[in-house]
Amino acid sequence: MGDTSALAAFERVFDTGGMSAAPSPLTASAEAVTEARALTQRLSRSLGIPTASSLLDQARPRPVLPALARLFARGGLPQGEAVQMSGRSALSLALACCALTTQDGGWCAGIGLGEPAVSAMQDLGVHLPRFVCLDTPAQDWMRVTSILIESFDVLLVAPGFSASAGERARIAAKLRDSRATLILLGRTHATALTSAARTSPSAARTAPALPAAAPFPGSSEHVTVLGESWEGTDEGSGRLRRRVLRVHSARTGEHTLVLPDPQGAAAPVAPAHSDVPAGTLRLVRDA
């Protein structure tokens, strides 16, 4: 009879009324009720999931271009979470990741990106009327982000400074609530160069290629560009044609992809080039 009592307990999970009609509640079923209640409370209060369908929605990622889908554990940008991207080519990669969201009518904003080239954004597939770029002081990135998080779908942020643990937790809570995706671009060589160009040379010298910022609470995806190789210059007689990126994701392992291809878009590497599937052990050196 253990089965039926457990079933009865589940039926009463959402029953807030008196339990007078319950037939001889066993101690075990009462325990199950409190456990299930604690779980629903935890889901709704601390994770912001009030209903079962929203639990499923949250698991559904934002679609990304097919060439980029393999980078993410669930095949797309996770909703309500932060994604960290670092490495030199992180800007192109991040812009390519929000292309499908803007094409589907979602809104994207870039904060602290410097001046991206609009022609490159269009080639990557970003629907320009759904993208805005914010030219706000670098030290105010936190304030701007928390304003825009409520209405935008994807935010691309190059943080002007690293946030304290409390501020990160607050942003993470807002993210969960609004189910936006925050793409944090790591401070690398490239952004140091921009700040040098925009402010003063001394600013760049004091911040030489900072290590990746402390992990964001609630962020599971961390994409790092390991290396890049350009093709097409041909010793001074050609021009840049395409770039092969070697990308490492904390969840899915190492991948190679072409970004940009000769048309400026993102493309998968031709099958002949594709390496071993992610997560496979590889012999590095003979003993």
Next chain:
Amino acid sequence: MREQLSAQRGPQPGESAPQRVLVLVVPDWPALAAALEADALPTAPVAVLHANRVVSVNAPARALGVEPAMTTRAARGRCPDLLLAPRNPDAEARLFASATQALDDTVARFTVLGPGAVSIPAASLRHTHPDEAAAVEHLLAALTESTGWEFLPGIADTHFAALLAARTATRVAPGGTRAFLAAQPTRAFDAALLLDETLDPQALAELVSVLQRLGLRTLGAFAQLSPTDIGTRFGPLGLRLRDLARGVGQRGLRDHSRADDLVVEAPLEPPTPRTDVLAFRARAAAAQLFDEVRRRSLACTQVTIRLTAAGGQVSERTWRLEDMTDNRVADRARWQAEGWLTSRTAPRPAATSDENDEGIALLTLTAAELAAPLATQPSLLDRGSGAVAHSLERVQGLFGPDSVLVPGLQGGRDPQETNLWTPWQQAPRPDRDPEAPWPGAIPAPHPARILSTPVELLDAAGGSVVARSSGLDSRPATLRIPGAGTHRIVDHSSPWPVETGWWEPALRQRRVRLQVLAEDGAAFLLCREDGQWRLVGEYA
């Protein structure tokens, strides 16, 4: 009288009542507008150019043998003292406004199809004129008297047919539209561009060329094909053109909204540099403007704010409005004044400026775009755009209007030239035509980030690399970026020289672009101008 009878009989079952349309066209309007703009004599030959081809000529030039689609050189060869003008859509629209003003006084309803063409529903003339001929005569007399231009009338059952009829000043009898259209050549489809701005001119031109090569030389031949055949081969564009060729599928056009009197002027006495005072005045003026707009049962979607300083300087910006709220206009007036006053006073020393010269003396609000209230309702399916606008306006309120920028593209050769950033809720204003050809533009893939830093590009011996139109003098080996380190260059592209605008000092460009590839995989776009290398882009 015949159409009155048919109107009384009512529509036949299975077909809609014919809507007679009168279209008035100014022949060769682009050329005429260019002549007016250049103050040329009426007998002077004028041609308008776009992308090195003649697009419009006036009658004296045509008499000398200049024709559309000629190259500039051929046109000059036919007529050495031809006045050549670049295409200027702004001037064409602006000059045509005097015709719309004259029509405002004469007819009840009309639509401006484009600069140089208006359509008037014949039903609106029926009450004031005995028949179509008298109505046309009266209208032409009124228009020619007030503008001095020649208008050609055309009457038919659809807008498309009336537009074609106007080219030859024809009145197509009621019911005869289909036969009239059937005799038209296939290239007459280009008139459809005036009626429907969603049509792609390029796709239309290609389709017309295909039809001509298929031997379909008239609209009638095209209309006889079965819709299945057209749909499977030419898609929705083909079906739309088939409807036009058969004289059906009339689409509603938006009526011209009268713009007179929708201007509110608010003088500030004494002139003040204080933006809070200005915002207060702007709120009252905006309320007055919106009252006027609402009384006409219209909605205002764009407002132009014009600030006039006591010294006579003017700042004018057009702002898009999500809804008609006076507070929003007050905010925008304040932002515009703050940005303008700070930039205006910066270059001029305070000592020389007169006491009276300071501050804004006059605020003018103009309803720049009016629409029917239904057209401005936000769509249910357009998710979240209200919340987005609200949060972006909050950021604009905190950091100024220029802190939120919407990306756009314009013409140009370098990535920083093609970037067009427009503050949120402002109408974009490109400096260069994106449709024009830009030979020498940097091809895709484009750099992801725009920079502008003077750098040094050195060869192996440590000397600066010199670039000429013919190529580089030496092989680059080192890129030194001030404040951000040194890169060893392993490879570079062939240089792109640009030499243009030598005929006008303001447009003159003489530069060489070069892509370099550093040892660690980084790629940069460099540009050499006036003997100095600059880092203009990073392939981030």
